[in-house]
Amino acid sequence: MRNPVIDVTALHCRYGEFEAVRGVDLQVTQGELFALLGTNGAGKTTLVETLEGLRAPSAGRVRVLGVDPGRDRAAIRARTGIMLQQSGFPADLTVAEMVRLWGRGRRGDALERLDLGHRRDVRIKQLSGGERRRLDLVLAVQGEPELLFLDEPTTGLDPESRQRTWDVVRELLARGTTVVLTTHYLEEAESLAHRLAILHQGRVAVTGALVDVLAAQPSRISFDLPHPFDVGALPMLSGDVVHVPSGRVDVRTRQLQDDLDVLLAWARREGLALGRLRAHHASLEDVFHATRQVTAA
Numbered sequence: 249m250r251n252p253v254i255d256v257t258a259l260h261c262r263y264g265e266f267e268a269v270r271g272v273d274l275q276v277t278q279g280e281l282f283a284l285l286g287t288n289g290a291g292k293t294t295l296v297e298t299l300e301g302l303r304a305p306s307a308g309r310v311r312v313l314g315v316d317p318g319r320d321r322a323a324i325r326a327r328t329g330i331m332l333q334q335s336g337f338p339a340d341l342t343v344a345e346m347v348r349l350w351g352r353g354r355r356g357d358a359l360e361r362l363d364l365g366h367r368r369d370v371r372i373k374q375l376s377g378g379e380r381r382r383l384d385l386v387l388a389v390q391g392e393p394e395l396l397f398l399d400e401p402t403t404g405l406d407p408e409s410r411q412r413t414w415d416v417v418r419e420l421l422a423r424g425t426t427v428v429l430t431t432h433y434l435e436e437a438e439s440l441a442h443r444l445a446i447l448h449q450g451r452v453a454v455t456g457a458l459v460d461v462l463a464a465q466p467s468r469i470s471f472d473l474p475h476p477f478d479v480g481a482l483p484m485l486s487g488d489v490v491h492v493p494s495g496r497v498d499v500r501t502r503q504l505q506d507d508l509d510v511l512l513a514w515a516r517r518e519g520l521a522l523g524r525l526r527a528h529h530a531s532l533e534d535v536f537h538a539t540r541q542v543t544a545a
């Protein structure tokens with residue numbers, strides 16, 4: 249691996265008696281988008297706040313841009329952009345005043361890109377929730393930071409604003425910024441991430457390159473059959489038929505194309521229409537659910 253921008257070894261974080269992060273190892277390489285996923289309370293925000301130097305670990309080693317964020321927060325702060333889950337900006341300042349104040353002379357203005365140019369003279373307290381979120385992003389990306397932390401950046405955004413956010417993030421990635429993204433929108437992670445980790449109860453349950461994580465899960469074919477139907481009459485498939493409530497058949501397979509061929513040829517021979525037929529490779533949603541089943545077992 250190239251020089252990691254983030255290098256975490258055996259990290260533990262406690263709130264009193266409660267251990268929120270329980271032995272996490274993590275490396276993020278320069279120029280990649282690393283997605284941190286997990287259920288509510290999995291420990292994502294605690295981990296990210298530790299990386300940002302806002303929280304001291306109870307044990308373990310953390311290096312961000314080569315330094316310990318707990319000890320040298322100022323050095324890291326100058327090179328990073330942070331979009332917290334909730335910002336606490338002074339409500340009486342206008343958008344333009346906030347950008348000037350926060351910009352600290354740095355170049356770059358994403359106001360137009362995120363469709364806030366016409367809201368420059370509006371006070372922050374008068375912005376809608378989605379506009380505030382976009383302003384959070386504008387402030388985080390000002391000056392093109394080397395490292396950008398995005399904690400649920402698109403929560404509450406409409407589809408168009410979400411798309412604009414993704415475009416801005418992609419442009420930064422193309423120019424070499426490293427991004428750590430926390431999100432509950434799995435399609436967002438699937439569309440942006442190079443690598444990811446799924447946290448569960450303070451531990452890394454799954455990690456790897458997006459393509460490898462997806463490839464590790466079986467593909468799916470699902471369709472409706474006329475009801476009642478004897479599932480035993482289905483042709484021999486390499487995958488498992490896992491679910492048949494009310495005529496819906498769900499096949500998990502590692503041979504998507506071969507099984508689909510067999511199924512379609514069989515349906516043609518039998519004169520059957522496979523209703524609502526879907527065939528697709530595993531999504532992050534499938535990975536997420538599979539992880540939940542394994543960790544719950």
Ligand SMILES: Nc1ncnc2c1ncn2[C@@H]1O[C@H](COP(=O)(O)OP(=O)(O)OP(=O)(O)O)[C@@H](O)[C@H]1O
Nearest residue numbers: 263266267268286287288289290291292293294295
């Ligand atoms: N200040 C705190 N004091 C005590 N416990 C806390 C504190 N902050 C977080 N926790 C607990 O630590 C655990 C991890 O919380 P954290 O906010 O890191 O999770 P998360 O994965 O970011 O969750 P979400 O997706 O809901 O934002 C949770 O059980 C939470 O209740």
